[in-house]
Amino acid sequence: MANILVVDDELGIRDLLSEILNDEGHNVELAQNAAQARTARAKARPDLVLLDIWMPDTDGVTLLKEWSSAGLLTMPVIMMSGHATIETAVEATKIGAQSFLEKPITLQKLLKAVEAGLQRESAPTPPAALVGQRKPLPGYLMPSVPVMTELTVEAAMTGGQTLPAPVEMGPQARQTFELDKPLRDARDEFEKSYFEFHLAKEGGSMTRVAEKTGLERTHLYRKLKQLGVDLSRGKRTPG
Template sequence: MKAGSEDQKDWQMANILVVDDEMGIRELLSEILSDEGHVVEMAENAQQAREMRIAGTPDLVLLDIWMPDTDGVTLLKEWQRDGLLTMPVIMMSGHATIDTAVEATRIGALNFLEKPIALQKLLKAVQQGLSRGQEVARPQPTYFTRPAAPHDASPAPHIAASPVAGSAVMQPAIAPTAAPQTEPQRFNLSFDLPLREARDAFERAYFEHHLAREGGSMTRVAEKTGLERTHLYRKLKQLGVEPSKLGKKNL
């Protein structure tokens, strides 16, 4: 996972299934989401999507409505009927009517994106979907704390509610672990280099540092460095920096 809080880690590094019959759209969405640190699987039709869903539960599905064999709304109904609609699903279409979007939402789709999909809308919808998935998948347990005895320096154990009525299970309290401190990176730059090479070397180290700290998230690196995402993409490509590899190094 990436650096940061547990919640950030969970929605940053997610398994996302993209279902769309257009290769260009699948590859574009895969590239964008991979740059954000996610693991992306692709299906070009409903049958492939069925097989991937049976093989495992993705954290999020981006599902196209109009596909040649089985349309996305029909597939959504199948998953809902068979109890497989346990993950957030975001529908996509360039030709769907409002009625179609409403029907998909009624069945269980979390959101609807109209093609061509704006980058910021995509990232916002994905983040909201993953956050919603966390809330559903992780109910918080209830704990009851026994007061510590006077002059008792040891931490009081927690009593966790047991499924058996009238019983309780004693669990030792675990002190929160402090977040590990990240050691500052040392960067050696030779002043004997030509100015252009020295500048490129510095910029490469600068962006690699921020990408590693932010787990490869292009959105947060753009915010940190004050660059537009499109400018940031061009700059990293020019410098030969690969965000996805740097994100994986920080897992």
């Protein structure tokens, strides 16, 4: 588990990334601008920062330079943007950013970048004077074609719903289906059992179930609601 700071002026992006990273077991702190990001950085050093480039008060690249020149770039930083050019991404990497993610961010790219950042977090940090001379790291992520599990702002429309509680996985969980009924009803019963099985197998993680079943998260959420899966049963209590 890691402490991750997400800095983005879009509420939907902040909420979505927070939901995904919490699903993965991380503690997430949110900031909507550079001022809040500075406060969060001063209060407690995060293990990793996801930093948006285009923000209203101070852009992400300027904040990155500020942290670098002040010797505060002691944690991996992953830049995010839906409009940045390759030159901007390369500039940020030279300043000290570990990688760059293009919006809409795909689930695989997000988790891969976070995992790579946390693995390198314990590596020695070069002096601030040398950070600007760094070349792009081998793990530098270039924009790619979105895939089925793409995390778009639209996905945040789920509103951070709670997840279903794990169901029994023993022999008693095996289902039998009545075949003497309309095809639609029989199919709905099967699909409900199918998704409950995968939710239990993946510990209630909507992220992993989406990957496992090949559905986009918003589609998966709507499907569960349509099938009558009780999402309130998995409500988490503060730990």
